[in-house]
Amino acid sequence: MDSKRTSISDRVWARFSDDPDGLAAETASIQARWQEGTTGSFKPTATNDFIEPSRGPSAWAGSYHVARVDGDRWVYLLVLAEEGGSLEPPGKVFFKIGRSGDLDRRRSELNWGFPPGFGFQWQIVDSILFGTEGGAAETERSVLAGFAQAGLCVGGEFVKSEFGAARDLFGRLARVESFSR
Secondary structure (H helix, E strand, O other): OOHHHHHHHHHHHHHHOOOHHHHHHHHHHHHHHHOOOOOOOOOOOOHHHOOOOOOOOOOOOOOOOOOOOOOOEEEEEEEEEEOOOOOOOOOEEEEEEEEEOOHHHHHHHHHHOOOOOOOEEEEEEEEEEEOOHHHHHHHHHHHHHHHHHOOOEEEOOEEEEEHHHHHHHHHHHHHHHHHHO
16 A cells, blocks of 8 residues: 555544544534535535545555556546536536556546545546547546646546536546557
8 A cells, every 4th residue: 555545544543533513523523524615505514414434454474476467448537526516516626547457347437545434526527438448547647647637637646627628638648649649
């Protein structure tokens, strides 16, 4: 596991392990900041609806083997949208650009990381299929570079933009790349 992620997790658990109300308040504050610049109808989970935090999975040791096979890969654009809300939320919202051999599985994996009551989930906006991992990887890098040049990247594979602008830019960048592969 990456040490930055472990460090953040350790700090969160150290601060909030005995303070579920504080964790709920901080979560609501973060969610509200994510919605800055939007007119969405986000309503944080009330503290009386608080779901007990888990301590995560039990400790595990041993080896893990994965066989990676080249083949079809999707390059995708996901939007972080309010559950049950519009797929095209108003204002600036968060997007994720990535690639996967199984788009539905990947979206489920990303959404699985959200706590119950979070109120948001990743939704597919657009995707393009490539016949190889190499073509998809090069296209993903080109698309991310295009978003960075447009000043829309907020770190790594994440983008903050108006919905239509992000959808249109992804479509132009990814499709140009797909025709050149």
